[in-house]
Amino acid sequence: MNEALYYRVSGNNIIECYLCPHNCRIREGKRGICGVRHHIKGKLIAETFGRASSVAIDPVEKKPLYHFYPSKQILSIGSFGCTMHCSNCQNSSISQCKDISQKKSTKAEPEDLERMIVENDLGLAAFTYNEPTVFYEFMTGLAKLFKSLNVKSVMVTNGYINKKPLLDLLQYIDAFNVDLKSFTDEFYRRITGAELKPVLDAMEIIKKASKHLEITFLVIPGLNDQRDQFINMIKYLAHNFGRTQVLHISRYFPNYKMNIPPTPPEKISEFVAIARENLDFVYAGNTGDYMDSNTYCPKCGHLLIVRNYYSVRVRGLRGNNCESCGNTIEGKF
Numbered sequence: 001m002n003e004a005l006y007y008r009v010s011g012n013n014i015i016e017c018y019l020c021p022h023n024c025r026i027r028e029g030k031r032g033i034c035g036v037r038h039h040i041k042g043k044l045i046a047e048t049f050g051r052a053s054s055v056a057i058d059p060v061e062k063k064p065l066y067h068f069y070p071s072k073q074i075l076s077i078g079s080f081g082c083t084m085h086c087s088n089c090q091n092s093s094i095s096q097c098k099d100i101s102q103k104k105s106t107k108a109e110p111e112d113l114e115r116m117i118v119e120n121d122l123g124l125a126a127f128t129y130n131e132p133t134v135f136y137e138f139m140t141g142l143a144k145l146f147k148s149l150n151v152k153s154v155m156v157t158n159g160y161i162n163k164k165p166l167l168d169l170l171q172y173i174d175a176f177n178v179d180l181k182s183f184t185d186e187f188y189r190r191i192t193g194a195e196l197k198p199v200l201d202a203m204e205i206i207k208k209a210s211k212h213l214e215i216t217f218l219v220i221p222g223l224n225d226q227r228d229q230f231i232n233m234i235k236y237l238a239h240n241f242g243r244t245q246v247l248h249i250s251r252y253f254p255n256y257k258m259n260i261p262p263t264p265p266e267k268i269s270e271f272v273a274i275a276r277e278n279l280d281f282v283y284a285g286n287t288g289d290y291m292d293s294n295t296y297c298p299k300c301g302h303l304l305i306v307r308n309y310y311s312v313r314v315r316g317l318r319g320n321n322c323e324s325c326g327n328t329i330e331g332k333f
């Protein structure tokens, strides 16, 4: 049993976990909101430690990351639990977890993962599939190992993490994809059971630390597809993170408890066009071949990276520069 980080014991034997902004107060025998941090005899146990739900090798574009070593493969590791309870969760069988001991886990010993990295000549690893914050101790242990192997670590996250654990994490994680689910607190509270502000704060910390950040926004009809709110969000991103902030605007499909029909592709086109007025690198996700997801130089329009689903070709870049006009493109190429 591995003891968790970021908790204290208060009076009446109540544990206060301060890993994420829920700041749960947990009684003996109970778990926090994430379902995987368990108060046992005055200690908080990180039940996710060493327990992977899945280990796979994916294209890095699948995370999605489009400006971080495009076309490379990435070792992907998930565990169980989540700090949010979205009614449209795409991975509810692993993330909406009540008792991890009932879950079947995959072997993910450090030496097995190291072997996969060496055998497949991988330079990237991602913590993904469920929310990595809730397997913080497992993640940081592996990220330290990956760093020693010169492998870059990526966190695919909802961004719901407190400042101190995030600051501590930055030394191990090279790139983040943060799922910004809405630009209203009302949506966050009703659909995810969390709050908006800590997610914005986390993104600002990541950006300030000069880590690579890409943002994903899933458009759900009737819930977060109001044009005015979307424009406010884009202006916020452009103002705080700059025009070069990479944004993925994704199409929703019904999942878990949500049966709203899928986002019309026309809505994605509309939002992509709006976002491109203020941001240089906006991509449509989950749209099949309805819209192209290539990267063009924002200065001269030269085609830099060609994408067709997960087939990717970097063709117009010399290092970080457009081969046509020399413009510097933000990212790791």
Ligand code: SF4
Pocket (backbone or CB within 6 Å): 017, 018, 019, 020, 021, 022, 023, 024, 031, 032, 033, 034, 035, 037, 083, 133, 134
């Ligand atoms: S990580 Fe889990 S236990 Fe800790 S505060 Fe967040 S939801 Fe609660």
